Amino acid sequence: xxxxxxxxxxxxxxxxxxxxxxxxxxxxxxxxxxxxxxxxxxxxxxxxxxxxxxxxxxxxxxxxxxxxxxxxxxxxxxxxxxxxxxxxxxxxxxxxxxxxxxxxxxxxxxxxxxxxxxxxxxxxxxxxxxxxxxxxxxxxxxxxxxxxxxxxxxxxxxxxxxxxxxxxxxxxxxxxxxxxxxxxxxxxxxxxxxxxxxxxxxxxxxxxxxxxxxxxxxxxxxxxxxxxxxxxxxxxxxxxxxxxxxxxxxxxxxxxxxxxxx
Numbered sequence: 001x002x003x004x005x006x007x008x009x010x011x012x013x014x015x016x017x018x019x020x021x022x023x024x025x026x027x028x029x030x031x032x033x034x035x036x037x038x039x040x041x042x043x044x045x046x047x048x049x050x051x052x053x054x055x056x057x058x059x060x061x062x063x064x065x066x067x068x069x070x071x072x073x074x075x076x077x078x079x080x081x082x083x084x085x086x087x088x089x090x091x092x093x094x095x096x097x098x099x100x101x102x103x104x105x106x107x108x109x110x111x112x113x114x115x116x117x118x119x120x121x122x123x124x125x126x127x128x129x130x131x132x133x134x135x136x137x138x139x140x141x142x143x144x145x146x147x148x149x150x151x152x153x154x155x156x157x158x159x160x161x162x163x164x165x166x167x168x169x170x171x172x173x174x175x176x177x178x179x180x181x182x183x184x185x186x187x188x189x190x191x192x193x194x195x196x197x198x199x200x201x202x203x204x205x206x207x208x209x210x211x212x213x214x215x216x217x218x219x220x221x222x223x224x225x226x227x228x229x230x231x232x233x234x235x236x237x238x239x240x241x242x243x244x245x246x247x248x249x250x251x252x253x254x255x256x257x258x259x260x261x262x
Contacts, residue, residue: 006094014093014109018086025079032072033221036142061132069131073124076220078117080230081204084237085116088178088200092193095182107193115194119201127212134216144220149260152217156257159210163250171206172246175237208233 006014061069089112096106134140139148146152162168174181181203185196211229218225232249236242 006090006097010093010097011090014090015086018082018089018113022079022082025075025082028075029072029079029223029226033223036221066128066132070124070128072220073127073131074121076226077120077124080226080233081120081208082113082117083230084175084234085113085200085204087238088175088181089113089116091178091182092196095186106188107190111190111193112197112200115197115199116201116204117197118194119198119205123205123209123212131216131220140216141219143222144216145218145222146216153257153260155210155213155217156253156260158257159214160250160253160257162210163246163253168207168246169243171203172236172242174200174203175207176242207237 089109092112093109096109131140131144134146139146139151141147146155181200182196185199187193187195211233214229215226218228220226232245236245236249239245
């Protein structure tokens with residue numbers, strides 16, 4: 001069974017839902033970036049708080065700072081990661097339809113998606129804490145990019161090396177093989193679908209967490225950089241030669257990182 005066995009109408013419905021959620025996430029990011037670029041007088045209290053938290057100062061974050069930064073990361077992960085999970089989600093929908101036709105009650109697609117996004121929401125907590133730590137060390141500029149060339153170079157090299165690691169390869173295989181994943185991890189019911197989605201999200205985190213660290217190199221608020229990383233993640237997961245893309249990117253990142261030290 002493949003995702004293409006899903007009837008065109010149902011396939012279009014699922015794709016429309018995923019595209020809508022992704023578009024809303026990117027709309028939020030563009031709105032937020034635009035608001036932060038305005039004069040402080042024109043910002044809402046929440047956006048002013050976020051701009052303050054993003055700047056290279058040592059003031060303590062308020063609860064509003066923490067909330068706004070966490071929301072930013074969580075929504076950013078929806079925009080960046082949901083497109084690359086689409087093959088797995090479509091396949092789950094196809095399996096669900098087949099099982100329903102046999103009289104077996106299967107959890108709705110949203111349960112799988114919710115589990116997947118829950119994993120990335122947990123990741124967003126860690127990303128928020130990391131940003132706070134870098135900000136406290138005065139290592140971030142207002143675009144949320146590192147001000148240390150050495151740190152940036154180290155992140156590039158470490159990410160490139162991870163791209164060549166067995167852990168990366170194993171996690172990427174799970175992401176690139178939705179049929180094998182669902183066959184090996186299938187569980188019934190809504191709770192089972194949540195768990196399958198969550199576990200798939202964990203494999204995606206294992207595959208992509210160093211790439212998310214690159215956001216601090218080019219700037220978390222540099223949306224062209226965010227879009228480039230999103231496109232790369234999608235390519236290495238769904239392109240026919242995704243493993244070649246992974247290895248080429250590894251070489252580029254290592255050379256790029258090494259060049260920053262000279």
